Amino acid sequence: MNQTQPPPLQIGMLLYPDFTLLDLTGPQGVLGLHGKTHLLWKTLDAVSTDTGISLNPTTTFGDCPDDLDILFVPGGFGTPQAMEDPEILRFLANRAARARYVTSVCSGSLLLGAAGLLRGYKSTSHWAVHELLPMFGAEAVQARVVVDRNRISGGGVTAGIDFGLVLLAQLLGEDAAKSTQLMLEYDPQPPFDSGTPKTAEPRIVKQVLDFLEPLNQQMLRGAQAALRATST
Amino acid sequence: MNQTQPPPLQIGMLLYPDFTLLDLTGPQGVLGLHGKTHLLWKTLDAVSTDTGISLNPTTTFGDCPDDLDILFVPGGFGTPQAMEDPEILRFLANRAARARYVTSVCSGSLLLGAAGLLRGYKSTSHWAVHELLPMFGAEAVQARVVVDRNRISGGGVTAGIDFGLVLLAQLLGEDAAKSTQLMLEYDPQPPFDSGTPKTAEPRIVKQVLDFLEPLNQQMLRGAQAALRATST
Numbered sequence: 422m423n424q425t426q427p428p429p430l431q432i433g434m435l436l437y438p439d440f441t442l443l444d445l446t447g448p449q450g451v452l453g454l455h456g457k458t459h460l461l462w463k464t465l466d467a468v469s470t471d472t473g474i475s476l477n478p479t480t481t482f483g484d485c486p487d488d489l490d491i492l493f494v495p496g497g498f499g500t501p502q503a504m505e506d507p508e509i510l511r512f513l514a515n516r517a518a519r520a521r522y523v524t525s526v527c528s529g530s531l532l533l534g535a536a537g538l539l540r541g542y543k544s545t546s547h548w549a550v551h552e553l554l555p556m557f558g559a560e561a562v563q564a565r566v567v568v569d570r571n572r573i574s575g576g577g578v579t580a581g582i583d584f585g586l587v588l589l590a591q592l593l594g595e596d597a598a599k600s601t602q603l604m605l606e607y608d609p610q611p612p613f614d615s616g617t618p619k620t621a622e623p624r625i626v627k628q629v630l631d632f633l634e635p636l637n638q639q640m641l642r643g644a645q646a647a648l649r650a651t652s653t
Numbered sequence: 654m655n656q657t658q659p660p661p662l663q664i665g666m667l668l669y670p671d672f673t674l675l676d677l678t679g680p681q682g683v684l685g686l687h688g689k690t691h692l693l694w695k696t697l698d699a700v701s702t703d704t705g706i707s708l709n710p711t712t713t714f715g716d717c718p719d720d721l722d723i724l725f726v727p728g729g730f731g732t733p734q735a736m737e738d739p740e741i742l743r744f745l746a747n748r749a750a751r752a753r754y755v756t757s758v759c760s761g762s763l764l765l766g767a768a769g770l771l772r773g774y775k776s777t778s779h780w781a782v783h784e785l786l787p788m789f790g791a792e793a794v795q796a797r798v799v800v801d802r803n804r805i806s807g808g809g810v811t812a813g814i815d816f817g818l819v820l821l822a823q824l825l826g827e828d829a830a831k832s833t834q835l836m837l838e839y840d841p842q843p844p845f846d847s848g849t850p851k852t853a854e855p856r857i858v859k860q861v862l863d864f865l866e867p868l869n870q871q872m873l874r875g876a877q878a879a880l881r882a883t884s885t
Contacts, residue, residue, distance in 0.1 A: 433858070442678050442681065442682060442684070443678050443679065443682030443837070444823065446675050446678040446679075446706075447678075447679075447858075449674065449675070449704060449768065449809075450662045450673070450674060450675030450704065450708065450797050450810065453704030453705060453706070454704060457705070457747050458704065458705050458706060460706065465820075467709055471682060472682065472685030472686060472690065473685060473689065473690050474678075474685070474690060474692065474708070474709075474710075474711075474883060475709050475882045476706070476708070477699055477706075477707050477708075477709065479705075479706075479710075481683065488739075499723035519664065519791055522787050527761075527838075533666065547838060548838060556692055565840070565841075566842075575837050576840075577836075577837060578836075578837040578838055579682075579814060579837050579838055579839045579840075579841065580812060580838055581701065582839065582841070582843075583842050583843060583844060586843065586844050586845065587844050590844065592847075595845070598844065598845060598847075598862070599845045599847035599853060599854070599857045600776065600847075600857050600860045600861050601849040601851070602844075602845055602848050602853075602863050603847050603848060603858065603861045604809075604810075604851045604864070604865075605675070605793025605809060605810055605848075606759075606779060606780060606808050606809025606810055606841050607810075607811045607841075607846055607847075607848040608797070608811075608843070608848030608849045608850065608852070609814070609839075609841035609843065610797040610798075610815050611814075611815060611818065611834060611839050611840070611841065612798075612818050612819050612820075612822065612830065612834075613818065613827070613830060613831045614816060614834060615830075615832075615835050615839075616834050616837075616838060616839040616840030616841070617835070617840045620833065620840070621831060621834075622826040622831070622880070625828065625831045625832050625835055626835065628688040628828070628832045629836050632832075632836070633836075642755055649739065653701040
């Protein structure tokens, strides 16, 4: 096996209506250079995202390879509905049982939780829904990227880039991650210090919490529904 | 006009074969919450990106609104071919003449240059093709985001998030940008200090330059072809 290239990574990324496009394209921009990306959905029909762009699935749940290197779940405004969809949850549980890494960004971790995949694992999520993770038996950790055995999760949206680089280093080594970071010119310079509730001005935090309040209520109801479905 | 909401931003984003998905979805994730995104292409057929995912145009060149708040151009492996496409360059020049902001991320600035839109303007690009900007009469500036009158450009790929927040602050004010940054949890923590050639280890820089060499040769040829077409 010396002097041969490793086979390209098999990367399975879940789509669902009204997921957040950047949750997925951050990690895909990092990992997609090193493997084959399967965009997974029930059918091959275009799937809407939550800022008005659609993405085309490449692979149906039925055609998804049995053994993925990475099973990835994005978050988004559509997460609550997805948590109540048994077909999605069954598919995730099935492939996660065989995948090398079971991963998420943003509220995608709630979907992994709803599928029963975070019991006894440390995980993170978007800061605004962090507190829901323990409902699924997960230990909520406030960090940009959380690694616990083969479960790796990123925080909200843009954390997906940091997440992707951490995962790539685990899969292909630090040099691959460093050269990819250079290729993507990931030398961030946020124009404001407003990326977490710890540093943002209180009135900005309040503004975002007010905006997200209805969504967070939906997230809670979705989580409760998923737990009821499991217990019956 | 007091107490009325401003009309949603009209955001026109160019698609072309083998552009870099994350060049576009970074800014779109920031700006898309505040307006209508038009994904622009000659037809409504899906357009490939350079890591194997396709995106669906929403609006043809012919149907694009005359007056855009933002005209945006991503970069990518397909930039050289796009620089030689007179239909794309004519479209960009036409809408740029009326747009409030004429913008790019990564090698997208070379396309703006090829369309004659950067003469006498400061601009930036992906670090590996930075030196081509003066061919188009632009002043190349090494910075994450460069603002010169109504031209705003971002550096390579992930610079699109910083770019988007700077542009949003100009359009809707700092509070809108700060709350969007918090919503996207943009508190980056790159796992390595490898995001620019200034900080990356020399062997990593060499690895990426070797990988990009054929593309950069194509970029140069595309730029020369665009200049020849203009001068005849």
